[in-house]
Amino acid sequence: MDEQKTNCEENDSEPTDDNTTAKQLVSSDGESKVIPAADESGANAASSNTSSESVRACALCNCVERSLHGQRELRHFGPFSERPTLKPSASPLPQPGNDDLSSIGFSDSPCLTALLDDSGCWVHYWCAVWSEGVKQTEDEELENVDKAVISGTQRICAYCKRLGATIQCHAEGCSRFYHFPCSAASGSFQSMKQLVLLCLEHIDKAEELGEESWCAVCDSAGELTDLLFCTGCGLHYHAACLEIGATPIQRAGWQCPECKVCQTCQPGEDSKMLVCDACDKGYHTFCLQPAMDSLPTDPWKCRRCRVCMVCGVRGLVLPGSAQWFDNYTVCEGCQHHRSSVCCVCSKAANPSVALQCCSMCH
Ligand SMILES: [Zn+2]
Ligand SMILES: [Zn+2]
Ligand SMILES: [Zn+2]
Ligand SMILES: [Zn+2]
Numbered sequence: 001m002d003e004q005k006t007n008c009e010e011n012d013s014e015p016t017d018d019n020t021t022a023k024q025l026v027s028s029d030g031e032s033k034v035i036p037a038a039d040e041s042g043a044n045a046a047s048s049n050t051s052s053e054s055v056r057a058c059a060l061c062n063c064v065e066r067s068l069h070g071q072r073e074l075r076h077f078g079p080f081s082e083r084p085t086l087k088p089s090a091s092p093l094p095q096p097g098n099d100d101l102s103s104i105g106f107s108d109s110p111c112l113t114a115l116l117d118d119s120g121c122w123v124h125y126w127c128a129v130w131s132e133g134v135k136q137t138e139d140e141e142l143e144n145v146d147k148a149v150i151s152g153t154q155r156i157c158a159y160c161k162r163l164g165a166t167i168q169c170h171a172e173g174c175s176r177f178y179h180f181p182c183s184a185a186s187g188s189f190q191s192m193k194q195l196v197l198l199c200l201e202h203i204d205k206a207e208e209l210g211e212e213s214w215c216a217v218c219d220s221a222g223e224l225t226d227l228l229f230c231t232g233c234g235l236h237y238h239a240a241c242l243e244i245g246a247t248p249i250q251r252a253g254w255q256c257p258e259c260k261v262c263q264t265c266q267p268g269e270d271s272k273m274l275v276c277d278a279c280d281k282g283y284h285t286f287c288l289q290p291a292m293d294s295l296p297t298d299p300w301k302c303r304r305c306r307v308c309m310v311c312g313v314r315g316l317v318l319p320g321s322a323q324w325f326d327n328y329t330v331c332e333g334c335q336h337h338r339s340s341v342c343c344v345c346s347k348a349a350n351p352s353v354a355l356q357c358c359s360m361c362h
């Protein structure tokens with residue numbers, strides 16, 4: 001599968017601080033452990049589209065249907081409101097984002113006709129239902145999603161600073177808006193029952209929601225900023241109570257231990273589930289490409305969380321079969337180069353002199 005073309009261009013922008021591996025850099029102990037070259041298929045990135053047809057993406061978060069940020073399915077919403085007549089536009093559809101937190105929404109105000117047509121628009125169910133002004137009718141339909149799309153083209157997300165933000169902080173007078181993936185990534189409090197978001201500055205108000213804000217482990221609100229929101233069941237968990245991290249990529253689309261499903265096949269059996277050390281998303285060993293026979297004993301990282309600390313290449317750009325070294329921080333190519341270059345004087349050594357210091361520095 002090589003449908004990852006949209007992922008290649010984006011490795012220059014890095015606003016998220018999810019790079020937990022940066023400090024490990026290249027260890028020079030000369031013992032680079034080979035990590036099994038198995039991986040998930042990365043099927044979330046528009047694998048089902050065929051040739052010329054453009055990939056359908058959400059008119060708010062600009063992610064494709066199989067996004068990892070918990071937005072649920074893409075739905076079509078018809079026009080509910082009067083809106084300016086849209087002239088057909090010559091401008092191309094915006095490219096769907098690559099699901100990286102740095103590519104949520106739109107950098108420039110997208111042309112409305114690219115997002116909406118006379119029959120309506122495509123939006124993730126949860127991107128729609130949390131949006132300001134969207135109402136749920138008695139028969140569970142959502143109204144005014146198109147209005148939200150129109151207002152989103154002018155609204156900047158308080159977290160990622162890109163357009164398409166429609167989820168407003170519930171605190172009175174607060175004008176912060178977020179994309180759905182950024183709601184969680186920003187550490188805001190989210191209530192699934194009331195579809196309410198409270199930004200970090202107003203997170204104290206979550207205590208007024210009583211049990212809604214309690215951690216499922218310790219049964220107390222405790223440190224509100226430490227709470228992770230499960231996009232499956234809506235329960236909250238303190239990161240500390242689960243002994244996991246709370247980085248933006250872990251928070252976005254987070255699923256609690258009860259709800260965790262494989263990101264490749266979605267529901268399915270929960271045996272042989274690998275959990276990524278960096279983003280806390282689950283993958284079946286048998287859904288990886290190539291498949292793994294058993295759970296590895298060392299920490300494992302999914303392809304989207306692998307970044308080479310030497311050349312900057314990202315895991316999604318390399319084939320799933322590519323090998324990684326040093327806890328997924330050195331790519332195959334750089335490892336190969338590293339093992340043939342002296343780590344002290346950087347001169348190419350006789351390939352048979354592996355690592356450590358070559359004869360030229362001694
Ligand atoms: Zn969306
Ligand atoms: Zn955002
Ligand atoms: Zn606020
Ligand atoms: Zn707790």
Ligand SMILES: [Zn+2]
Nearest residue numbers: 230233256259
């Ligand atoms: Zn859950």
Ligand SMILES: [Zn+2]
Nearest residue numbers: 262265284287
């Ligand atoms: Zn699976």
Ligand SMILES: [Zn+2]
Nearest residue numbers: 276279302305
């Ligand atoms: Zn990951």
Ligand SMILES: [Zn+2]
Nearest residue numbers: 308311331334
């Ligand atoms: Zn590299």
